[in-house]
Amino acid sequence: MLHRRTLLASLALTLVGTTALAQDAWPSKPIRFIVPAAAGGTNDVLGRHLQEPLSKLLGQPVIMEYKAGAGGAIASQYVATQPADGYTFLLHGSGLVTVPLVQRKPLYDAMKDFVPVSLIGTSPMVLMTHPSTPGTLKDFVDYARANPGKLEWGAAALGGVGQLAMEAFHSAAGIKSMVMVPYPGAGPAAQALLAGQTKYMLSTPSSATRGFVAEGKMRVLGVSSAKRSPLLPDVPSIGEVVPGYDTETWFGLVARTGTPQAIIARVADAVAQVVAMPDVQEKIRGVNVVPQSGTQALGDILKKDHALWGKVVKENNISMD
Template sequence: MLHRRNLLAFTALAFFAASIHAQGSWPDRPVRFIVPAAAGGTNDVLGRHLQEPLARLLGQPIVIEYKAGAGGAIASQYVASQPADGYTFLLHGSGLVTVPLVQRKPAYDALKDFVPVSLIGTSPMVLMTNPSTPDTLKDFVQYARANPGKLEWGASALGGVGQLAMVAFHDAAGIKDMVMVPYPGAGPAAQALLSGQTKYMLSTPSSVTSGFVKEGKMRVLGVSTAKRSPLLPDVPSISEVVPGYDTETWFGLVARTGTPLQVIARLSEAIAQVVAMPEIQEKIRGVNVVPTTGTQALADIIRKDHALWGKVVKANNITMD
C-alpha cells in the first residue's frame, strides 16, 4: 500500500512539474490574435504595430486572424470555444462588453468567459457635427435641448458603443426625441454627416474625419472623456457643458477564462515592453489612441463599462434583436 501511495504521489508531482515546465516554456509555437473585424480597422492596425516586436520578445510568431461579423460576437464566441492553453487571444475593444448587453440571448458573457491580458490603449469619442448646426458645444447643447425631435444623428453600429454613448449623452444633457439613423460602419456614418443627412454623431477620431474638419466640412465640438484628451488638447470636454459625462473607447487583449496565470503575466509584461518603445508609442498615437497597458487597468475598464452600459441599455430598453 505504501508503495502504491508513493507511486501515486510521484505521478502527481511529475504531472505538476510537467505542467509548470510547459507554462514556463510558453510559447513553444505560434500565438494567434483574433481580430473581430475585417482587416484595416483600429484593432487590426494596433495588432500589426505590436506583431513583430512581440514576436521577437516571445521567440514565436504572432499570427493575426480575422473573424468579422455580428458586432464582434463571432470572434468572441470563437475565442471562448478554444482551448485555454495560451495560444489564442482576442484583440477586441468596447464592443466586447456592449454587444452581449444588447442581445436578448447573449452568446457570451464578457465578465465570465474572458480574462484580461493587457490594455493597449484608450481613445476618446468626439462629438462631430455638420456645419449647419451651432458652432460651439454650449450653443449646440442649448439648441438641441430647445428643439426636441428636430435633429438626426448617426450610429455606426446598432448596439455599439457609439449608440450607447450618444444615448447617455442625451440623458445627461436633457436632449429629447432626436432621430437615430443607423449605418453599417463608421465610414458610411461619417459620409452621412458630411452630406447633411445627419447633423451629429459620436465616434472615435480618425485621419479621414480630421481632414474634413480641417476643410470646414465637419466640426468637432467636444471629447467624451471627463478631461480634455492629449490627442485633442484644444477641444473641450463634453463634461464642461454636461457635468458628469465621461466615457471612452478602449483596445486590449483578452483570453478565455482558465488560461494559465503565468502565460497572462508573461504576455502582459511583453506588451508593456513593446508599447513603451518610442516608435510604437508614435504609431499608436497615429491612429488616435493613447498608449496604455496593464492587466488590472483592462479589468477595471471592462467592469466600469459593464456597469455603465448595462444601466444605459436597461434604462432605454436598447436591443439588437
C-alpha cells in the same frame, strides 16, 4: 502501505514537475490574435504594430486571424470555445462588452467567458456636428435641450458603442427625442453628416474627419472623456458642459477564462514592454489611440463599461435583434 504512499507521493511530484515543465515551455508554437473585423480596422492596425516586437519577445510568431461578423460576436464566441492554453487571444475593443448586452440571445458573456490580459490603448469619441448647427459645445447643448426632436443624429452601428455613448450623452445633457439614423459603419455615417442628412454624431476621430474639419465641412465640439484628450488638447471635454459625462473606447487583449495566470502575466509584460517603445507609441497615436497597458487597467475598464452600458441599454430599451 508505506511503499504505496511513497509511490503515490513520487507520482504526484512527477505530475507537478511535468505541469511546471509544460508551462515553462510556453510558447512552443505560434500565438494567434483573433481580430473581430476585416483587415484594416483599428484593432488590426494596432495588432500589426505590436506583432513583430511581441514575436521577438515571446520567441514565437504572433499571427493575426480575422473573423468578422455580428458586431464582433463571431470572433468572441470562437475564442470563448478555444482551449484555454495561451495560444489564442482576442484583440478586441468596447464591442466585446456592448454587443452581448444588446442581443436577446447573447453568444457569449463578456465578464464570465474572458479574462483581461492587457490594455493597448484608449480613444475618446468626438462629438462631430454639421456647420448649420451652433458652433460651440455649450451653444449646441443649449439648442438641443430647447428643441427636442428637431435634430437627426447618425449611429455607425446599431447597438455599437457610438449609439450607446450618444444615448448616455442625451440622458446626461437632458436632450430628448432626437431622431436616430443608423448606418452600416462610421464612413457612411460621416458622409451623411457631411451632406447634412444628419446634424451630429459621436465617433472616434480619424484622418478623414480631421480633413473635413480643416475644410470647414464639419465641426468637432467636444471629446467624450472626462478630461481633455492629449490627442486633441484644444477641444473641450463634453464633461465641461455636461458634468459627469465620461465615455471612451478601448482596445486590448483578452483570453478565454481558465488560461494559466503565468501565461497571462508573461503576455501582459511583453505587451507593456512593446507599448512603452517610443516608435510604437508614435504609431499607436497615429491611429488616434492613447497608448496604455496593464491587466488591471483593462479589468477595471471592463467592469466600468459593463455597468455603464448595461444601464444605458436597459434605460433606452436598446436591442440589436
